[in-house]
Amino acid sequence: MGDYAYAAPATVDSTVELLSSSASSGTRTQVLAGGTDVLVQMRSIDRGPRLIVDVKQLAETNVLSIGEDEIYIGAAIPSAILNENAELKSKLPGLIESADLIGSTQIQGRASIGGNLCNSSPAGDTIPALIANSAVCHIVGADGERDVPVEDFVTGVGTNCMADHEFLLGLRVPAPKGNTGDAYLRFIPRTEMDIAVAGAGVRLTLDDSGTCTAARVGIGAVAPTALLVSEAGDALIGTQVDDDALNAAAAACSAAASPISDKRGTVEYRIKVVGVLCKRAGAIARDRAKGS
Amino acid sequence: MAKVHVSTTVNGQPMDVLVEPNDSLLDTLRDGLGLTGTKEGCATGDCGACSVMLDGRLVCSCLVLGAEAEGKTIDTIEGVADGDGLHIIQQKFLEHAALQCGICTPGFIVAAKALLEREPNPDETTIRYWLAGNLCRCTGYDKIVRAVQDAANELASPA
Numbered sequence: 448m449g450d451y452a453y454a455a456p457a458t459v460d461s462t463v464e465l466l467s468s469s470a471s472s473g474t475r476t477q478v479l480a481g482g483t484d485v486l487v488q489m490r491s492i493d494r495g496p497r498l499i500v501d502v503k504q505l506a507e508t509n510v511l512s513i514g515e516d517e518i519y520i521g522a523a524i525p526s527a528i529l530n531e532n533a534e535l536k537s538k539l540p541g542l543i544e545s546a547d548l549i550g551s552t553q554i555q556g557r558a559s560i561g562g563n564l565c566n567s568s569p570a571g572d573t574i575p576a577l578i579a580n581s582a583v584c585h586i587v588g589a590d591g592e593r594d595v596p597v598e599d600f601v602t603g604v605g606t607n608c609m610a611d612h613e614f615l616l617g618l619r620v621p622a623p624k625g626n627t628g629d630a631y632l633r634f635i636p637r638t639e640m641d642i643a644v645a646g647a648g649v650r651l652t653l654d655d656s657g658t659c660t661a662a663r664v665g666i667g668a669v670a671p672t673a674l675l676v677s678e679a680g681d682a683l684i685g686t687q688v689d690d691d692a693l694n695a696a697a698a699a700c701s702a703a704a705s706p707i708s709d710k711r712g713t714v715e716y717r718i719k720v721v722g723v724l725c726k727r728a729g730a731i732a733r734d735r736a737k738g739s
Numbered sequence: 740m741a742k743v744h745v746s747t748t749v750n751g752q753p754m755d756v757l758v759e760p761n762d763s764l765l766d767t768l769r770d771g772l773g774l775t776g777t778k779e780g781c782a783t784g785d786c787g788a789c790s791v792m793l794d795g796r797l798v799c800s801c802l803v804l805g806a807e808a809e810g811k812t813i814d815t816i817e818g819v820a821d822g823d824g825l826h827i828i829q830q831k832f833l834e835h836a837a838l839q840c841g842i843c844t845p846g847f848i849v850a851a852k853a854l855l856e857r858e859p860n861p862d863e864t865t866i867r868y869w870l871a872g873n874l875c876r877c878t879g880y881d882k883i884v885r886a887v888q889d890a891a892n893e894l895a896s897p898a
Contacts, residue, residue, distance in 0.1 A: 491783070496761075499806075551872020553802075556796040
């Protein structure tokens, strides 16, 4: 069993060392970023002692860089800081909205996109938006660094592909080029601060004639993990992203969904709503791509 | 459990405190430092009663570890008044009767102060969204919103 302990290593190397040595000695570790999920879980569903490894003091998890080809978002940056960055918001409005709609002002001051992803909830709002944006997880561990596409990162409810000696440094998002827009919508039974019943993120690119040349759709809360729905993206490519195309994408999302019934919604309801959200998010992404 | 030594600044005063590694900052403030103005409501980040400023940002102290306060600057409800003189937001909460049982009040005042420092002239929608993470089961919120609006007006043009 052992006791609770807390460490905030000063470097990435010492963090990896600590995670690795703990893994080999059988000490349970918990990587901590903003803590808005971790602390709640520590006091409710999982009280077991562990070594808490705080990674948000590292410079590397707080890097925010907006390059010509890549936008890098450090795993521990609080959502409030992302939302206050006008340039980031103008380039990836859908992704930033997906983070901004999680929780209250107080939660926004701590909660990070990296934490939302590592918590690996089926209903994590940023995950479909990250998938739609082709985001890649930048992971570091005892074997060095590796990159994993977000759609391959989460492996089940609350689980992901990282080994005990690894942690998430940041997210690489391809910078939008040309006429590109993204959007994320979720449905909740109230107006604010609830967990998604269903969610859909869309990013697409249009050529000068308004024809869609690239599109990706991610859906959330309708399967054990958020999903990339390639058929939905493919239904938009080559079209003007008109109602017919959006309806086809919506049908692909509904077909890909395999939700559960719970207090937030039934299977039938979620299957329908995820399609509606895809259609609406697709229209917003299209309008954003057109600059309107 | 090995305690963690934390050096932090609370309401402008350097402070040292020993915390359990899994203590929340709320535990540390209340039990370690005797600053009981910050309240515990839900302890899960839903109610905002434990709101404090951490390095200038509004947070729920129940969702921060005490150990994370190392080297940080924390401002609590105890630092809001200037000596014996109430802060204008506190004064307006009294004038508008924006409290009944009072458990949520310190969190509301810390959160409202953070809002007015960012946005001196917020409209009602902005106030309501900003304070959406602070729950009050007594007032129905109207009086709180009016108190914050009145405080904003007074700060803009002192009577």
